[in-house]
Amino acid sequence: MPPVRIAIVGSGFAGFECARRLSKLLRRHGSNAVVTLISPVDYLLYTPLLPEVAGGATDPRFATVPLNDRLPGVQLIRAYVDSVDLSQRSLRCRDQENMTHELSWDRLVLTPGSISRLFDIPGLAEHGRGLKSTAQALFLRDHIIEQFELARIDENRERAAARKTIVVVGSSYSGTELIAQLCAMASVAVHDFGFEPGDVRLILVERSGRLMPELGPELAARTEQVLKRRGVQFLTGVTLSRVAADHVILTDGTRIGTYTVAWVAGVVASPLIAATGLPTVKGRLKVGSDLRVPGFDGVFAGGDAAAVPDVTKPNAITPPTAQHATRQGKVLARNVAASLGYGSAREYRHRDLGTVVDLGPGFAVANPLNIQLSGFAAKFVTRLYHLYAIPRNANRWAVALGYLTNILFVRPLVSIGFAQPSWARFSASEEFMPAPSAMQPLDEQMYADDLRYQEASDRAAAPSQSD
Incomplete structure (x- = not known):
C-alpha cells in the first residue's frame, strides 16, 4: 500500500x-x-514575545523556533x-x-x-504598521528610534513633536503589551536623546468603551492606572478615520500629528x-x-x-x-x-487557565486559575509561563538570559537598519503574498514609497535647506 x-x-x-x-x-x-x-517561513513564531521584540527587550531570533530542529520526520516545504x-x-x-x-x-x-484586520481607512495600509511578524516588530522599533533621532535635529517644532508621538490602535493583549514596552523605550529616549520628561507622547486608541475587554474589570482598571502613571493617554470610543504620513484623523475629527501608527486592532x-x-x-x-x-x-x-x-x-x-x-x-x-485507525477521536473542549499580560519593567497582570495577580507576583508568573510555553530549550535559555540582562542593564536604543517601509507592509510580512499577477503593481508601489520615504528623511535631516 x-x-x-x-x-x-x-x-x-x-x-x-x-x-x-x-x-x-x-x-x-x-x-x-x-x-x-x-x-x-521555516519557523514557529512565538507571537507573545513580539511586543518585547518591538520594544528592544528580546532578540527576534529567540522568538522564532526552527521547524527543522523541532519536527524530525516531518517533510517541510517552504x-x-x-x-x-x-x-x-x-x-x-x-x-x-x-x-x-x-x-x-x-x-x-x-x-x-x-x-x-484592516478596515477601509484611507492611508492605513500605506502608513500603518502591524505586529504580526518579526519584520513588522523590527521595522516598528527602528522606525521609532529613527524618528527620535530626527526629532532631535528637526528645527520645526510642530514636526519634531509629531516625530515624538506614537499612536497605538487597539487595546487587546498585543496592543496593551506593545504600548507598555514603548513606554520603556520612551524613558530611555528621554535620557539618551536629551528630551524633556513628557516630550514623548504615547496614545492608545480603543474603539470600545474600555481597555482590554478580554480582562476582568479589576485587572483592566489596574492596567490602566499603571499605564497612565507612565504617561499613556487613552482615547476610547473612537478609532482612525484617515492616516497620513505625518498625522492621523480620528472619527471624532481630532487631528494628531504623528509619524508612527501601530495597528493592532484584531485579526x-x-x-x-x-x-x-x-x-x-x-x-x-x-x-x-x-x-x-x-x-x-x-x-x-x-x-x-x-x-x-x-x-x-x-x-x-x-x-x-x-x-x-x-x-x-x-x-x-x-x-x-x-x-487512520490509530486511537479514538475527541471533540475540542477548552479549559481556560487564565491570562498573562506583561506591562514592561517590573509590572504585569495575570489571572492564573482565576487568581487575580498584579505587580511583581504577576510578572514572575508571566515570565515563567512564557519560558514554559516556548517549545525549545535553547530559546528558553536565551529569553531567560535576556530577562536577566534587562534587569541589570538599560536596554539600548540602537537601530539595526531595518527601516524601509515596504519590508513591513501588512501582506508582505504576514506570511501572505498575492498571486504573481497581482504583485507587479504592488512591487512598483513599494519601490515608489521607499523612494519617497528616503527623500523625506533626507529633507528632514537638513532642515536649514527646507525650512
Missing part, C-alpha cells in the same frame, strides 16, 4: 503542534504515513499555498521564486493562521480560507467540535483560521489566541491519527 499523505498548511501554533504530535503518534504505531508541513482542490484532493503552492508546485493529499489540515482568517469557497463563520472556516470540516472526509482545520465551537458556551466560537491554537493542534493530531 502506498503511504498515506497528510498535508498540514501553516506553521503557527496549531499547525506546529499538530505536526509535532501527529508525527510522534504515527511513529509509535509504526505507520508509514508521510506528514508534510507547508509554510511560507511555500505559499494559493489554492486547495477538495475534489481532486490536491493543493497548489508557490515557492520563494514563484515556482508553482502541486501536492496531493489523503488528509488535509488547514491551519493557515490569520492576518491583520481575520488567512485569505486562503475565502479562496476555498467553504462555509465560514465570521470569516473563519466552519468546523465541527471535532475540528473536521463538515461534508469533506479527511479535511480538518484549527487555529485562528477556524471557527471552532466552544462547547462550554452555547453558540460561541473560540477566540483566536495562542492558547486555543496550541491545544487545538493537539486535538487535530489525535483526530487525524484516529481517522
Whole structure:
C-alpha cells in the first residue's frame, strides 16, 4: 500500500503542534504515513514575545523556533499555498521564486493562521504598521528610534513633536503589551536623546468603551492606572478615520500629528480560507467540535483560521489566541491519527487557565486559575509561563538570559537598519503574498514609497535647506 499523505498548511501554533504530535503518534504505531508541513517561513513564531521584540527587550531570533530542529520526520516545504482542490484532493503552492508546485493529499489540515484586520481607512495600509511578524516588530522599533533621532535635529517644532508621538490602535493583549514596552523605550529616549520628561507622547486608541475587554474589570482598571502613571493617554470610543504620513484623523475629527501608527486592532482568517469557497463563520472556516470540516472526509482545520465551537458556551466560537491554537493542534493530531485507525477521536473542549499580560519593567497582570495577580507576583508568573510555553530549550535559555540582562542593564536604543517601509507592509510580512499577477503593481508601489520615504528623511535631516 502506498503511504498515506497528510498535508498540514501553516506553521503557527496549531499547525506546529499538530505536526509535532501527529508525527510522534504515527511513529509509535509504526505507520508509514508521510506528514508534510507547508509554510511560507521555516519557523514557529512565538507571537507573545513580539511586543518585547518591538520594544528592544528580546532578540527576534529567540522568538522564532526552527521547524527543522523541532519536527524530525516531518517533510517541510517552504511555500505559499494559493489554492486547495477538495475534489481532486490536491493543493497548489508557490515557492520563494514563484515556482508553482502541486501536492496531493489523503488528509488535509488547514491551519493557515490569520492576518491583520484592516478596515477601509484611507492611508492605513500605506502608513500603518502591524505586529504580526518579526519584520513588522523590527521595522516598528527602528522606525521609532529613527524618528527620535530626527526629532532631535528637526528645527520645526510642530514636526519634531509629531516625530515624538506614537499612536497605538487597539487595546487587546498585543496592543496593551506593545504600548507598555514603548513606554520603556520612551524613558530611555528621554535620557539618551536629551528630551524633556513628557516630550514623548504615547496614545492608545480603543474603539470600545474600555481597555482590554478580554480582562476582568479589576485587572483592566489596574492596567490602566499603571499605564497612565507612565504617561499613556487613552482615547476610547473612537478609532482612525484617515492616516497620513505625518498625522492621523480620528472619527471624532481630532487631528494628531504623528509619524508612527501601530495597528493592532484584531485579526481575520488567512485569505486562503475565502479562496476555498467553504462555509465560514465570521470569516473563519466552519468546523465541527471535532475540528473536521463538515461534508469533506479527511479535511480538518484549527487555529485562528477556524471557527471552532466552544462547547462550554452555547453558540460561541473560540477566540483566536495562542492558547486555543496550541491545544487545538493537539486535538487535530489525535483526530487525524484516529481517522487512520490509530486511537479514538475527541471533540475540542477548552479549559481556560487564565491570562498573562506583561506591562514592561517590573509590572504585569495575570489571572492564573482565576487568581487575580498584579505587580511583581504577576510578572514572575508571566515570565515563567512564557519560558514554559516556548517549545525549545535553547530559546528558553536565551529569553531567560535576556530577562536577566534587562534587569541589570538599560536596554539600548540602537537601530539595526531595518527601516524601509515596504519590508513591513501588512501582506508582505504576514506570511501572505498575492498571486504573481497581482504583485507587479504592488512591487512598483513599494519601490515608489521607499523612494519617497528616503527623500523625506533626507529633507528632514537638513532642515536649514527646507525650512
